[in-house]
Amino acid sequence: MVRAEDLRIGNIIRDSNFEQHVVVLELYERSIKGHISGTIVDSIERYEDLSGVPLTEEWLLKFGFTHKGLDEEGTKEFEYDGRFKYSIGGDLYYCPMGDKHSYGHFMRCEFVHQLQNLIFVLCGELTIKSKLNG
Numbered sequence: 214m215v216r217a218e219d220l221r222i223g224n225i226i227r228d229s230n231f232e233q234h235v236v237v238l239e240l241y242e243r244s245i246k247g248h249i250s251g252t253i254v255d256s257i258e259r260y261e262d263l264s265g266v267p268l269t270e271e272w273l274l275k276f277g278f279t280h281k282g283l284d285e286e287g288t289k290e291f292e293y294d295g296r297f298k299y300s301i302g303g304d305l306y307y308c309p310m311g312d313k314h315s316y317g318h319f320m321r322c323e324f325v326h327q328l329q330n331l332i333f334v335l336c337g338e339l340t341i342k343s344k345l346n347g
Contacts, residue, residue, distance in 0.1 A: 215263040215326070217242070221333060224326040229262045265324025272325055273299060297332075307335065 224237045239246035244258045278291035289301045298306040
């Protein structure tokens with residue numbers, strides 16, 4: 214289940230009733246308005262039916278991350294904007310000054326909306342949302 218306070222407009226989540234991805238358009242106390250496959254759904258009424266979309270290699274590539282190879286443990290690593298490094302499995306590293314040699318562990322991201330929110334907080338906008346349809 215996704216909690217309302219964990220969402221922002223533009224987040225990509227999953228609705229178990231429609232079995233599709235939802236782009237959040239408006240947030241309300243007990244429901245959201247979302248965009249599902251070209252259709253605007255005025256009221257998705259139960260947050261209990263919403264879940265995070267697992268953050269996979271496919272999603273990282275859609276969002277503009279580039280594959281950088283394997284780390285010491287054989288885990289695939291991806292990089293975004295010279296400031297973010299992501300290891301498949303959930304570890305996201307962030308370097309605020311762009312110095313690729315001094316990444317600091319920032320947080321664990323397992324779902325698309327978590328990554329979107331982190332990019333929003335650090336960069337001021339949901340910069341990766343526009344590549345969903347690309």
